[in-house]
Every structure is written in C-alpha cells, then in structure tokens.
Amino acid sequence: MTESNRATGTQLVKRGLAEMLKGGVIMDVVDPEQAKIAEDAGASAVMALERVPADIRRDGGVARMSDPEMIEGIKEAVTIPVMAKARIGHFAEAQILQALGVDYVDESEVLTPADEAHHIDKWAFTVPFVCGATNLGEALRRISEGACMIRSKGEAGTGNIVEAVRHLRSIIGDIGKITQAESAELFDWAKRLQAPLPLVQEVADTGELPVPMFCAGGIATPADASLVMQLGAQAVFVGSGIFKSDDPAPRARAIVEATTNFADPSALAKVSRGLGEAMPGIELGSLETRLADRGW
Amino acid sequence: MKVGVLALQGAFARHLKVLDGLGASGVEVRTPGELASVDALVMPGGESTTISMLLDSSGLRRPISERLSSGLPVLGTCAGMILLAARVTDGRSDQRSFGAIDLDVQRNGYGRQVDSFEAQLAVAGLDEPFHGVFIRAPVVERIGEDVEVLAWVDGSPVLCRQGTVVVAAFHPEMSNDDRIHGCFLDWAFAV
Numbered sequence: 175m176t177e178s179n180r181a182t183g184t185q186l187v188k189r190g191l192a193e194m195l196k197g198g199v200i201m202d203v204v205d206p207e208q209a210k211i212a213e214d215a216g217a218s219a220v221m222a223l224e225r226v227p228a229d230i231r232r233d234g235g236v237a238r239m240s241d242p243e244m245i246e247g248i249k250e251a252v253t254i255p256v257m258a259k260a261r262i263g264h265f266a267e268a269q270i271l272q273a274l275g276v277d278y279v280d281e282s283e284v285l286t287p288a289d290e291a292h293h294i295d296k297w298a299f300t301v302p303f304v305c306g307a308t309n310l311g312e313a314l315r316r317i318s319e320g321a322c323m324i325r326s327k328g329e330a331g332t333g334n335i336v337e338a339v340r341h342l343r344s345i346i347g348d349i350g351k352i353t354q355a356e357s358a359e360l361f362d363w364a365k366r367l368q369a370p371l372p373l374v375q376e377v378a379d380t381g382e383l384p385v386p387m388f389c390a391g392g393i394a395t396p397a398d399a400s401l402v403m404q405l406g407a408q409a410v411f412v413g414s415g416i417f418k419s420d421d422p423a424p425r426a427r428a429i430v431e432a433t434t435n436f437a438d439p440s441a442l443a444k445v446s447r448g449l450g451e452a453m454p455g456i457e458l459g460s461l462e463t464r465l466a467d468r469g470w
Numbered sequence: 471m472k473v474g475v476l477a478l479q480g481a482f483a484r485h486l487k488v489l490d491g492l493g494a495s496g497v498e499v500r501t502p503g504e505l506a507s508v509d510a511l512v513m514p515g516g517e518s519t520t521i522s523m524l525l526d527s528s529g530l531r532r533p534i535s536e537r538l539s540s541g542l543p544v545l546g547t548c549a550g551m552i553l554l555a556a557r558v559t560d561g562r563s564d565q566r567s568f569g570a571i572d573l574d575v576q577r578n579g580y581g582r583q584v585d586s587f588e589a590q591l592a593v594a595g596l597d598e599p600f601h602g603v604f605i606r607a608p609v610v611e612r613i614g615e616d617v618e619v620l621a622w623v624d625g626s627p628v629l630c631r632q633g634t635v636v637v638a639a640f641h642p643e644m645s646n647d648d649r650i651h652g653c654f655l656d657w658a659f660a661v
Contacts, residue, residue, distance in 0.1 A: 180587040180623075187586040190605040190644055194515045194548070197479040213562075216524065218479060218517040253562060253577060254517055255606065277583035277606070300584050427523075434478050434524055435500065 183300030185322065191255065191277065191302060192323040192386040195219055195409050199399070199430050200388070202226050202413040205244065206251035212416070215426035219255040219277070221411065222248040227284050227331030228414035228453065231463070237285040239267040242274055249275070257304070262469055263289025265298075272301040278323070280304050281316075283468035284330045284413075291470060296320030306390065308341045308466050310348040311367030314377070317384055318370045324383055326407065327466040328391015331414050333455035335392040337466060338402055342389055346406045353381045391466070394419070394452045396432030396445050403436035420450030471659050474499040474508030478524035480516015480549060484643035488651045502533045510543040510634075510658040513550030515605065515641050518558075518577065521549055522565055531566075538570045543634035543658030545651070546570075551637035552577060552608050559611065571635045572614025573627070579609025591640075593629060594620045596649055602628065602640035610639065634658050 181187075198218025203209040209220050224240045225233065239260050249256050255277035260267035262281055267288075271279050281294050283306050296303040297320035306327035307313035313324045326345060328338030352363055352374065360378055364371040376384055389407035393399055394415035402410060410433055416426045428445040435441035473489050475482045477498035489496035489512070496512075499505050511534070513521075525531040538544060538554075546554040555567045557574040580586070583606055590599040600621070610627045613619065621629035628639040629650070634657050642650035 180589050182585060182587045184588055186588055186603055186644065187583075187605060190603055190641060191583050191586065193481045193484060193641075193644065194517070194605055196481060196483070196516075197477070198517060198520055213519060216520045218520045253560070254519055255583065272584065275582045275584055302583065430520065430524070431527060434528075438500075 188302035188322040189385055192304075195255070195388075196386060197434060198409050199426075199433050200257065200409065200411045201416055201426060202411075203248060203417070206247045208417055208422075209248045209251045211423050212426060213252045213254050215423055216430035217254060217426065218409070219257055220248065220252060221257045221259065221280060221413075222276070223259050223284075226414040226417060227465070228333070228418050229331075230284060231331045239264070239271065239285070242270065245271075245274055245276060259285055260294070261285040262287040263292050263294060265294045268294050268299060268301075268303075272299055276301065278302050278304055281321075282306065283327060283465045287468050293319050293470070304388070306466070306469060307345065309344045309367075310377075311369045312469060313345055313383060313387070314367060314369035314373045317373060321385065323386050323388060325388040325390040325411055327469075328389065328393075329458060329461070330391045330465050331456075332392050332458065332461070333394040333415060333418070333453040334458060335394070335398045335401065336458060338389055338392045339405065341466070342402060342405045342407060345383075345387065349377055349381065349383070352378045393429070394455065396428045396442055399429050399432040400436040400442050403433060409433065414453055418453035425449050425452070471495070471509045472497060472507060473510045473512060473655070474505060475512045475514060476521070476530075476550070478516075478528065478530075479520045480514045481641065481643060482514045482516075485512045485514050485651075488643050488648050492648050492652055492655060494655055499530070500528060502529050505530060505533050505537065510655070511537070511545075513544060513546040513553055514643070515548035515550065518549040518552040519562055519565060521553065535568055538568055538635075541634065543654070544570060544636070545654045546635075546637045547641055547643065548605065548607060548639065551575060551639055554635060554637055556614070571630065571632045571637055572617055573610050573630060573637070574612040575608040576611050577608055578606050579611075580604060580607045582606065589623055591621045591623065591628065593650070595653065600642070600647060600649060601645045603644040604628075604640045607639045631657070
C-alpha cells in the first residue's frame with residue numbers, strides 16, 4: 175500500500191491525541207496486571223513506570239526511565255494509549271521511549287532530573303510530550319520547547335490535593351488576567367513570566383493555553399477529580415492515588431465516573447460510597463523533597 | 471433543531487464549537503434525559519473502551535440503541551465510528567458496538583500514535599479537498615452493500631454514509647473546516 179501524502183509527527187496530530195484524552199483519567203501503572211485493572215476501570219490511557227511516586231519518595235535514590243521490557247509488557251496488555259516517563263533533559267531516554275512506540279512521553283519531575291538547565295527539545299520528536307508546570311510562565315516555556323500537553327504538577331506521591339489546586343489556580347488566574355491586559359502590557363507579562371511573547375499574545379487572544387491542560391499530583395478521591403475539573407483542568411492524571419489505596423479497581427472506576435460527571439454532585443455522592451481507605455496522605459510541611467520544584 | 475454531542479469522554483467540546491459556528495444548537499449529552507431532547511447526535515473521538523464503559527454506567531446505551539433503530543441521525547468520528555460499527559476487531563472482548571452502519575473496523579488499525587497522520591482527502595460532494603487528521607485511527611475492514619464511501623486513504627474507506635448515519639475514521643472537528651459537519655446537518659434535517 176502506498177502511503178501517499180501522509181504527514182506524521184505534526185503538531186496537529188500530537189495535540190490531537192491530547193484532545194482525545196480530555197475528560198478522561200490517565201492512571202499510573204507498574205505492571206501489566208495493574209494496566210488491565212486500569213483499562214477495565216475505564217482509564218483513557220496508562221502511564222507505565224517502575225514505581226509510583228509514593229514509592230519513589232519512600233525509597234529515595236535516582237529514579238529513571240522504566241525498563242523497556244516492562245513497558246513492552248504493558249503495551250501488550252492493553253489497547254488504550256500507553257505513556258511513559260523520561261527524566262527532565264534526558265533526551266536519550268526519550269529517544270528510547272519513541273523507539274519503543276509509546277504514545278506519549280512525560281518529561282517528568284517525578285524522576286530525578288538529568289539536566290539542571292535544559293529541558294528536552296521536544297520539536298525534534300515524532301512522539302508527543304506532556305510536561306508539568308506550576309505556573310503559566312513554566313507552561314509556556316514547555317510549550318515553546320514543543321510540549322503538546324501541559325499538566326499542572328501538584329505534588330506527586332502525597333495524596334494531598336493542595337499543591338495541584340495552587341498550580342491550577344495560578345495558571346488559570348494568570349490566563350484570566352492576560353486576557354484583560356492591554357496589548358502594550360503583554361510585553362511586560364512576557365518578561366515577568368519569562369515566556370515567549372508570541373505565546374503570551376496567543377493566550378491573550380484565545381483565553382486558554384495553546385495545548386490541552388490536564389491536572390496531576392495529589393488526586394486520591396472522586397471529589398478531588400471533580401474539584402480540579404471544576405477549577406478548569408480538562409482531564410486528570412492519577413498516580414499513587416489508585417494503587418496505593420485499599421481497593422484499587424472500584425476507586426479507579428469511581429474516579430473515571432467522577433471525571434465525566436464532575437459537575438453533578440449527586441452523581442459524585444453515588445460513586446464516592448464504600449470505596450474503602452484512600453491512600454494515606456502526606457502533609458506538605460513534612461516533605462523533604464518537593465518534586466514540583468524540579469523543572470526550569 | 472437540537473444536536474446532541476455525547477460528552478462522556480473525548481473531544482466533545484471541539485464538536486460543539488463547530489456546530490455553534492454552523493448555527494446549530496449543540497448540547498452536551500451525559501444522561502438519558504439529555505438524549506431525549508435531541509434531534510441528532512454526534513459521537514466524538516476519545517477512547518472507545520472508556521466511552522463504552524460510561525455508556526453502560528450512565529444508562530445511555532439502551533436509549534441510544536433505541537433512538538438509532540428509529541432513525542436518529544448520527545455522526546461518529548474515530549471512537550464514534552468504532553461505537554457505530556457492526557463489528558470491531560482488535561478491541562476488547564467485552565466491547566460492544568451499536569451496529570448502526572454496516573461496516574467492520576479494526577481499532578487502532580493505522581498503528582500507534584507515532585503513526586498518526588494528516589492527509590488531504592478528496593471527498594465526494596466537496597469541491598475542494600478536506601484536510602483529514604487521523605489519531606490512532608480505526609481501519610475499515612469491510613463495508614456492506616448499502617454503505618456509500620465518500621473518501622478513501624490508500625485504498626481504505628475513511629468517510630462513509632448509510633442514510634443519516636455518517637462515520638469518519640478521522641477528526642473533522644480538528645481541521646477548522648466545518649464542511650463535513652455541514653453535510654451531516656443537511657442530510658440529517660433534509661426535508
């Protein structure tokens with residue numbers, strides 16, 4: 175079959191997959207069994223990684239890209255998109271993930287950074303990238319490097335939603351302010367945000383990020399998912415929140431239902447019942463390492 | 471005329487934007503009550519396994535099936551095409567489709583995300599080519615006699631119509647081009 179006039183790896187097809195994931199839940203999984211549970215529960219994608227963030231926190235040491243064999247196993251186990259994480263700035267890990275055929279690469283602060291000044295040049299890849307951000311400037315810098323999806327960082331592995339809320343409110347609040355700014359003020363906005371002026375102008379025109387914005391870091395309950403969706407997230411990532419809870423399958427399913435019906439409190443009340451214990455949370459003040467501080 | 475967009479998961483907001491641009495009154499559909507008020511339905515792209523599960527838990531599967539049997543006009547894109555097909559191969563064993571159009575599809579038939587692509591399509595009835603965006607798109611493996619193929623890519627049908635059921639393997643809502651939605655509305659509400 176001739177593959178006439180097909181263009182792959184374009185911004186439109188990269189951002190397009192992010193569009194398709196909207197309104198869904200992307201779940202962290204560490205083996206094919208968990209991936210099956212996630213898919214059965216209605217996950218719209220899975221994130222393949224060796225340890226969930228809560229365990230990375232507990233174990234310490236350097237956290238790296240997962241073993242390709244494990245990623246292959248997860249790809250075999252499910253039909254939904256499979257994402258995987260590379261270290262910040264570690265373009266060789268990202269090249270390997272692309273060669274493995276993963277559907278999205280997460281250049282993630284949850285892993286130990288490989289470069290303290292540079293993120294990956296994401297324009298150089300066919301596979302799309304998602305990156306974390308704590309504020310609008312960070313989000314726009316990642317987009318200028320070629321990220322096709324932004325996730326607010328939150329504080330991974332804590333089961334505490336407070337940082338995710340802080341980051342979402344910061345990003346969405348600044349977008350609101352920029353849309354109200356005069357065009358002459360946008361130069362100063364670009365300077366203060368340390369972000370490219372054309373992207374700041376685009377945000378001012380459209381009132382939204384140029385790419386989809388999802389939420390991650392600390393989501394542990396259906397109510398958490400509803401909260402961040404109501405604040406303006408377009409989909410959610412759940413890391414430790416599912417497989418560190420008492421009974422992962424029903425909780426996973428409840429969070430999927432809550433993400434769809436985020437604006438319907440009676441539906442949320444129904445799905446929140448009888449889920450057992452959520453993952454034990456961590457108070458932010460007691461943290462030794464703030465993962466959200468990683469990224470430049 | 472009210473056009474519902476199935477809003478369980480996926481790219482439903484984009485469809486609503488296109489419909490608004492065409493002057494159609496688009497509404498999100500998440501419940502049987504919301505379905506009851508619409509005169510046509512769009513099933514958007516997204517993850518067909520996720521949407522399929524939510525069709526059951528929302529109680530929408532049976533009423534949608536009944537409305538489709540009684541001729542509800544429907545446009546299905548990508549995951550929507552999968553859900554409307556007669557048969558799905560390479561899906562999950564428990565995945566069920568509505569069988570509203572007589573064709574079989576293979577999920578992710580064009581490959582994984584690195585194989586997702588854009589292509590110019592010659593579409594029957596449109597003067598200028600349509601820019602098609604294919605994201606982990608399904609491949610049509612069989613078409614029934616009553617199915618009209620409106621566009622092809624490399625020998626495979628990518629836009630098909632059977633009466634007022636229209637399915638696309640690509641994402642017309644992603645192309646800043648409302649002509650395919652316009653055709654659907656014309657067919658759906660033809661007097």
